[in-house]
Amino acid sequence: MSMTRTAEKKMFNMVVCVKQVPAGAQAKLDPVTKTLIRSAGSSILNPYDAFAVEAALQIRDRLAAAAETSEAPAAPQAAEAPAPAQTAEAPGISCSVTALSMGVPSVEKMLKDLIARGVDEGILLTDRAFAGADTIATSRSLSLGVRQIEYRRGSVSLIICGHMAVDGDTAQIGPELAETLKLPHVSNVLKIVEVDPENSFAVVECIAAEGKQTLRVQLPALITVSKDINVLRLPSISGIRRAEHQDVRVLGAAELNADPAILGKRGSATQVVRTFTPDFEAKAERVTGTPKEVAVKIRDIIGRLIG
Amino acid sequence: MKDNFRDTYRQYLKDESRTEGYADSISFPKSETEVSEDLKNYCGRGIPVTVQGARTGLTGGCVPFGGHILNTSGLDRFLGMELDDDGSFLIRVQPAVPLSRLRTLLTEKSLPAEGWSQESLAVYEQFRTAPEQFFPPDPTESSAFLGGIAACNASGSRSYLYGPMRPYVRALRLALTDGDILSLRRGECFADGRKLSVRTESGRTIEAELPSYHMPSCKNASGYYAADNMDAVDLIVGSDGTLGVLTELTLKLVPKPKVIWGVSVFFKDEPMAIRFTEALRPQVRNAAAIEYFDGNALGILRNQKANNAAFSSLPVIPDGAGCCIYTELHCGSEEEASGTLYRIGEVLTGCGGSEDETWVARDEKDRNLLIFFRHAVPESANMLIDVRRQSDPSITKLGSDMSVPDGKLSEIVRMYRETTAEAGLETATWGHIGSNHLHVNILPADQEDYKKGKALFARWAETVTSLGGAVSAEHGVGKIKRGFLETMYGKEGLREMAAVKAAFDPSLMLARGNLFPEELLDETGKGARA
Numbered sequence A: 001m002s003m004t005r006t007a008e009k010k011m012f013n014m015v016v017c018v019k020q021v022p023a024g025a026q027a028k029l030d031p032v033t034k035t036l037i038r039s040a041g042s043s044i045l046n047p048y049d050a051f052a053v054e055a056a057l058q059i060r061d062r063l064a065a066a067a068e069t070s071e072a073p074a075a076p077q078a079a080e081a082p083a084p085a086q087t088a089e090a091p092g093i094s095c096s097v098t099a100l101s102m103g104v105p106s107v108e109k110m111l112k113d114l115i116a117r118g119v120d121e122g123i124l125l126t127d128r129a130f131a132g133a134d135t136i137a138t139s140r141s142l143s144l145g146v147r148q149i150e151y152r153r154g155s156v157s158l159i160i161c162g163h164m165a166v167d168g169d170t171a172q173i174g175p176e177l178a179e180t181l182k183l184p185h186v187s188n189v190l191k192i193v194e195v196d197p198e199n200s201f202a203v204v205e206c207i208a209a210e211g212k213q214t215l216r217v218q219l220p221a222l223i224t225v226s227k228d229i230n231v232l233r234l235p236s237i238s239g240i241r242r243a244e245h246q247d248v249r250v251l252g253a254a255e256l257n258a259d260p261a262i263l264g265k266r267g268s269a270t271q272v273v274r275t276f277t278p279d280f281e282a283k284a285e286r287v288t289g290t291p292k293e294v295a296v297k298i299r300d301i302i303g304r305l306i307g
Numbered sequence B: 001m002k003d004n005f006r007d008t009y010r011q012y013l014k015d016e017s018r019t020e021g022y023a024d025s026i027s028f029p030k031s032e033t034e035v036s037e038d039l040k041n042y043c044g045r046g047i048p049v050t051v052q053g054a055r056t057g058l059t060g061g062c063v064p065f066g067g068h069i070l071n072t073s074g075l076d077r078f079l080g081m082e083l084d085d086d087g088s089f090l091i092r093v094q095p096a097v098p099l100s101r102l103r104t105l106l107t108e109k110s111l112p113a114e115g116w117s118q119e120s121l122a123v124y125e126q127f128r129t130a131p132e133q134f135f136p137p138d139p140t141e142s143s144a145f146l147g148g149i150a151a152c153n154a155s156g157s158r159s160y161l162y163g164p165m166r167p168y169v170r171a172l173r174l175a176l177t178d179g180d181i182l183s184l185r186r187g188e189c190f191a192d193g194r195k196l197s198v199r200t201e202s203g204r205t206i207e208a209e210l211p212s213y214h215m216p217s218c219k220n221a222s223g224y225y226a227a228d229n230m231d232a233v234d235l236i237v238g239s240d241g242t243l244g245v246l247t248e249l250t251l252k253l254v255p256k257p258k259v260i261w262g263v264s265v266f267f268k269d270e271p272m273a274i275r276f277t278e279a280l281r282p283q284v285r286n287a288a289a290i291e292y293f294d295g296n297a298l299g300i301l302r303n304q305k306a307n308n309a310a311f312s313s314l315p316v317i318p319d320g321a322g323c324c325i326y327t328e329l330h331c332g333s334e335e336e337a338s339g340t341l342y343r344i345g346e347v348l349t350g351c352g353g354s355e356d357e358t359w360v361a362r363d364e365k366d367r368n369l370l371i372f373f374r375h376a377v378p379e380s381a382n383m384l385i386d387v388r389r390q391s392d393p394s395i396t397k398l399g400s401d402m403s404v405p406d407g408k409l410s411e412i413v414r415m416y417r418e419t420t421a422e423a424g425l426e427t428a429t430w431g432h433i434g435s436n437h438l439h440v441n442i443l444p445a446d447q448e449d450y451k452k453g454k455a456l457f458a459r460w461a462e463t464v465t466s467l468g469g470a471v472s473a474e475h476g477v478g479k480i481k482r483g484f485l486e487t488m489y490g491k492e493g494l495r496e497m498a499a500v501k502a503a504f505d506p507s508l509m510l511a512r513g514n515l516f517p518e519e520l521l522d523e524t525g526k527g528a529r530a
Helices: A002-008 A047-070 A107-117 A135-153 A173-181 A237-245 A291-305 B002-013 B032-044 B099-108 B118-129 B146-151 B232-236 B270-280 B295-307 B334-350 B364-391 B409-423 B447-466 B482-504 B518-529
Strands: A010-018 A020-022 A043-045 A093-102 A121-125 A156-162 A185-196 A201-208 A211-218 A221-225 A249-251 B025-027 B049-052 B068-071 B078-083 B089-093 B169-175 B181-185 B195-199 B205-209 B245-252 B259-267 B287-293 B323-331 B358-361 B427-432 B437-442
Touching: A010 A047, A010 A107, A010 A135, A010 A173, A043 A047, A043 A107, A047 A093, A047 A107, A047 A156, A047 A185, A047 A221, A093 A107, A093 A135, A107 A121, A107 A237, A121 A135, A135 A156, A135 A173, A156 A173, A173 A185, A173 A221, A185 A211, A201 A221, A211 A221, A237 B334, A237 B358, B002 B025, B002 B068, B032 B049, B032 B068, B032 B169, B032 B245, B078 B118, B089 B118, B089 B169, B099 B146, B146 B245, B169 B232, B181 B232, B195 B232, B205 B482, B259 B270, B259 B334, B259 B364, B270 B287, B270 B323, B270 B334, B270 B409, B287 B295, B287 B364, B295 B323, B295 B364, B295 B427, B323 B334, B323 B364, B334 B358, B358 B364, B364 B427, B364 B437, B409 B427, B409 B437, B409 B447, B437 B447, B447 B482, B482 B518
Parallel strands: A010 A093, A010 A156, A093 A121, A121 A249, A156 A221, A185 A221, B025 B068, B049 B068
Antiparallel strands: A020 A043, A185 A201, A201 A211, B078 B089, B089 B245, B169 B181, B169 B245, B195 B205, B259 B323, B259 B358, B287 B323, B287 B427, B427 B437
């Protein structure tokens, strides 16, 4: 009986693109390649991506809860609390959240942490062929990752990215990935108002040039989310247990059947000519004297600063 | 003149207990010599002197009721480093270094070492290349001065593993009311039974008969520490500023654990949380803190998250959660931490909780989130009371600070619940459940509730004493809780304590109102003169 019900279930697969970035002010640049040294210092999940992950988990929770209340359970409810971190198996809908990242092998640990927080699986694209990619080459790699997920899980209905990565600040990956996959996309989403898998649309509120805009977008689609729209949930003990026993799928260019010519540095349309770390120098100077003397000294300081 | 003083120095007339007093003068000495001169000058002339630091105390200990205020905030220098006999790093500071500053500088390994001796600088170089060190006592209010923390033997949540301030004080210098200095180093001066004899720098011998009472076998910051053959340092720590003014502290540092994880678990009701605590304690050796938040505390936080933007980043408390226990693990490796985490999960499941409804903080960002959660509770309760004070300024939050020995937790919590329900009082309870030490906070709506609450605390002091507990576990006694001290040690115990005070401070002018009722000091003074 459950087999029959599973077969009738609507699939709602979500993908969240995540990136590992240097923690705080620890970014170091390679003087030769002009790119970030990703092995240096400690790394964290890009803060914008944390909001994207939580947004996807909340959609999954919401859809599961809505499906549960709209359909009478076929069997008596179990006494235990439902395991929220697993693929939501509510009657009528099967939701999943996959975290997808491109990066160095150590990103696997970050993806495991996301599994502990509730995502269903983690996929890491790692290969020398991906290295040195600009945003267009990165979005091509990610698009191949999305295709892999679809191959295994069925079609992806919603891709969520953080608005931007704090180490690059381009905010290009989301829209470029959407264009590569030929999906409609909405940037800088503040609120996911509604997701309707049955009728394949979502309603989102996003930042517009002047104020906010509410948009209805056809699914499948890609959205990028703005900052501070939620708080990423913490891992649970059961989530950590699950993550410990669940492998992150690590895929190279070969597994993606990728043409190396369109990936990594070779496939990049742009090239970094020069990079530098801006110097921030804050100095304080105590100015004393009579009001007139103080005024003259302040004038001199301003004159010195503006050259 | 008095009004003038009050207007200019009003902030120095109160502490975090919201007790407000009055004074005639204030000084901000910048050196030990200036402290000595002030003490000699004022106490010698029979003018009461109240010592104060950051004024973060919760017992009115630094609130003056007449006389002179000696504010130590000018004594905020780092003086040097040395190595303890066991190779631990020791740091020598003046009393007004805030805990938060010590923590930051230890993490950054960047201490202000200008003017240090060659020996100190050599140890400092070792410290800079050694694994990160930390200072375990962690009272919630990290702007507290180290001198104040020593004066009331404060502890904080991590005292479950590391103990209170007392053992971390390896040496101290104490300015006495006659202008003399007492310098003590742990391990060098012990009582003979209960007879203590110490020699000051000028060569004067102070002899004191230590109180005959027995210390409770639980967390305790109530009155003078007294035990057979005890170290003299232990008497000074926790003496609520009544024996002298701390001018230097030498504090022990310990290596920071490699892995620190925080785990919050939720229960439907309080008895489940108590069962969990009692089951967890013998099974988990590397828990630094086991903290509790009851349903009303969670309710206050839910309300704050929903209605106050400053608290919007609080994690979402699971629906149906009736209370929460936070455990902080200090481990040598991630494997050790995982093993302990799974053990916690098993105990939790055994007590009817769910591993799904748990929060595990394994990185700094998540740990800070749980610390924010923990600190948001008292902060929010204070905000709630501040709103109520607008209609009745005479009320304050009433926070209990009593602890009981292991095995008495259920009994004391049942008593708290029954008596507050009988009195019809609103409460929010949180605190150090691992040490059987809960802060039951009565949130009075009006003056009548406030009076009822105060009367309840006096009853609780009796019950806690009968269970072998302590009337003050970590806040000290100060002025607010001195009535409970008599309940705990009896009149004779108080008289014995007052005799110790008189030996150190024959003027009886220092920190008047702390620990002892005025009448007892007057009586002690007359006895000494006779």
